[in-house]
Structure formats: C-alpha cells, structure tokens
Amino acid sequence: MRDQGPYISPFFNVVFYPEDTGFSALAKAIRTSCRTYELFEIARVIIGKNDRFVAVIQHKIPEGASADAPKPAPFAVAVPDGVPFENEAAAIAYVLDKHLGQFFDVAEVEVEAPKGNFQVVNKCMVTGELLGPPNYHRYNLIVQQHHAAHIKIPFEAYRGRIESVREPEVIAQWLEKMKKTTRYTWKLSPAPAPVVLAEGETAPEPVPAPAFDTVEEAKNFLLAQARDKVVRTTEAVRFHGKNLETLPQGELRRSLEGALERQRRFPLDTANALRGRLRREGFTIFKKGSKGISYVCAVKRKFRVPGQVFADSIGALIGFIEAHPMIKASELADKFLGFSAPVAAKPAEVAAPVEGATTEEAAAPAAAPAPALTVEQMAKLNRLNGDLRWLVSEGYVTEFIDGRIFAPPAVVEARKKEIEGAEHDPENFPEAPASETPAPAPAASEPESETPES
Secondary structure, X not given: OOOOOOOOOOOEEEEEEEOHHHXXXXXXXXXXXXXXXXXXXXXXXXXXXXXXXXXXXXXXXXXXXXXXXXXXXXXXXXXXXXXXXXXXXHHHXXXXXXXXXXXXXXXXEEOOOOOOOOOOEEEEOOOOOEEEOOOOOOHHHHHHHHHHHHOOOOHHHHHHHEEEEOOHHHHHHHHHHOOEEEEXXXXXXXXXXXXXXXXXXXXXXXXXXXXXXXXXXXXXXHHHHHHHHOEXXXXXXXXXXXXXXXXXXXXXXXXXXXXXXXXXXXXXXXXXXXXXXXXXXXXXXXXXXXXXXEXXXXXOOOOOOOOOOOXXXXXXXXXXXXXXXXXXXXXXXXXXXXXXXXXXXXXXXXXXXXXXXXXXXXXXXXXXXXXXXXXXXXXXXXXXXXXXXXHHHHOOOEEEOOOEXXXXXXOOHHHHHHHHHHHOOOOOOOOOOOOOOOOXXXXXXXXXXXXXXX
C-alpha cells in the first residue's frame, strides 16, 4: 500500500523555531569548535527532541479567498500553561479541569441534607450514580454536569438512560450522599490594606473569601473576576514543544504532529526558518558543491588572492590542502608530514573493562602504543596543529563536522570582495530553493565551488 505520508492539515500552518536556551547552547558549541555544519543537520538537531523547539501555528488562508473574506476565529490559549484551543469554551473547560487549584482551595465539607418532599430519586443507568429527585432545585444542573464528565452519547439520547427509583432506602442513601459537598474557596483575593487604629479601636473582622458549593458557581465567579488569568485570544499560537503531550487530541494536535513528522523526514521549512536567526547571531551561511548544500559556520570566511604571501609553513599547508580537497585533518600528519601521529589510548579503555564486555574482551591486552615521536617530529606536529587551527579560525580553511577540510582556490580581488561582502551582510536572509537536499560531504574527486547565499 502506498505511504500517504504524515498528515497535512487543511486548516493550520505550523513552523518550527529553536527554543532560546537550547539554541544558545548550540550556537556556543558551533562557535567554540570553529567547524562548519550542514544547515539541515542543525535543523534536525532542533526538531529531534520536543524540548528544543517552539512551534508557531497560524490559520491557513483558503485558496481563492477574497481580501474581504471573514477572518477565522482567533485561537484561545489557556493562560496557566499556554495550551492552545480552537475556541474559548474548550480552553476554559481545560483550565477548570487541570488548573482549578490555582484559583480555589478545594475541600470536602459537611453540609445540611436537602430539605423537601422527595418521593423518587433518578439514577444513571450507565454509571449507577444517584442523580437526585426531579423536584430538587439543582437536579438539571447535576444531570448536565454528570453527562459532560462521564457520558459519551448525545444528551438527548442520554435522557432515556435515566431511571426512577422509589425505594425509601435509596432516597435515604441519596440524602446521606448530599451531606457532603465539594467547596471551592477563592484564593486570589487581594491582601487587605493596612489599617491605622485610633486608641481604643479594634481591628475590623477580616472579610471571608468567597466560597461556592458547585463548580458552576465557582466557574462563573472565576470568569467574572479573573478571566484574563484563564484564557486569552491570539491570531497566532507560539507553543513550546515540551508541552506537546499536554495538548488535547484534535485538529490542532494532529496538525502539529503531522508537521513535525514531515520536518523530521526532510527539514526544509525548519532550515529556512533558521536562516534569519543564524544570520542575526553572526553566523556565515554559504552553499558548496554541485547540489548547493547550505553550510553554517561561526567563522567569517576569507579568500586568498593570487600572490598573497603567508608564513612558509602556513603557505605550504594551505597549498597542500588545496591540492587535496576534503582530506581529513587526522590524515595530515601522515600525508603532509610523512609520519603517523601517535593516538593516545583513552584512559577508561585501559584502566577498566568496558561495561557489558565479555570476559575475553576484558582480559584482552591493550593495543601497543605507537612509537614515540622524536623531538623534531613533535615540533613539526605541533606547528602543523597550530597552523591548521589558525587557518580554520581565520576562515581561510573550512573544517567540516566529519573532520574533512577544504581550502578554496585563490580568487581575484573583485570576486573576493563580492563574496565576502555578501556573506557578511546581516540583512542577507535568503530562502533555500525547493530543490535543496541534504547530502554527505563530497568526495575529494568531486569538483567544488563555494558561493555565498545571496
């Protein structure tokens, strides 16, 4: 069967942006390493875990809609935790269910049993709950609340699932049940103003906080006194990915999860959303290779001009890298200096067996260390490492995340100024073409070209 792919909502657009704290840590790591990363790989890191991104949700504009067409109703957002809904009623019901304790102290209290002539008690045939006598003044409200909380069938159909019971013991059971109720005491009352008492005066009795014995009364009071702390409306929702699991099932959640799955497969939209943020943070974005893969680095790249002179060791190194494009930095000692650099064994691998290793693996002797270098070889190796670090940090050599390095050929002065000027322009926020696809670093034999995004 053909894969239909992740869900695409006909109602909402979703775009993912990096969460600020995680993005700051990621930016710091890129700057510290001076290495160059694929833009798509950075996008994949951000959407790889829910706590790393923020989703912005907006209504889609229908195709062919006229300019004077009515706008969609704004989103309703639950203020306590930022969960969005398509309407205010759903957001208010969510806050009352999940965050009522933020506004009221809730406690079970003893009250007087209802007074009246009760000859019959109605009972829910679905749950077995005693609803109350039909002549009790709160009966209709109790039935509606019970239906909303426990019953899935339409209310009119539910009426046929209520039976009447006349046994005196059942009526007595209901009266006993009604001696206990849930009381909601308001907890957001402002602190009383200080009162200066004259001599002989007594402080006035504190005004008790409003209290309610039904959730409906508590809800009405809450919306009258503090509606702005319950729900707000907005044209676009900014939703933190870490709260995705709290988002109720429905079109909004389905839209977000479908968009997230599409971006995790191919993060083009997320990469495009990242470009402006990366530029404003001072990163350089450029394209490389025949496929035009976008790369990101913290170093502002520099391009040599014909005849530009460096120190002898640096000039020899950059010439070698240019002649061996995409060589790995770890191979330079062997191929450039002519001897292998020693690889120090990791202390944990020598001092203790690897966790979970077999007895034979644990008992196996450690590999013999490489022969020690002479003083002259060590000096050459140190010079090589220092020169490479300088070339990378100055921008003359690009070091990719997989350890491969590349030096662009010298360019004439006019072209040099054009490239560097376009790359360093903070207002240059180009969008990636739709054909951009992620690809591994090109092989050394592949002809290379580098261009700024402009």
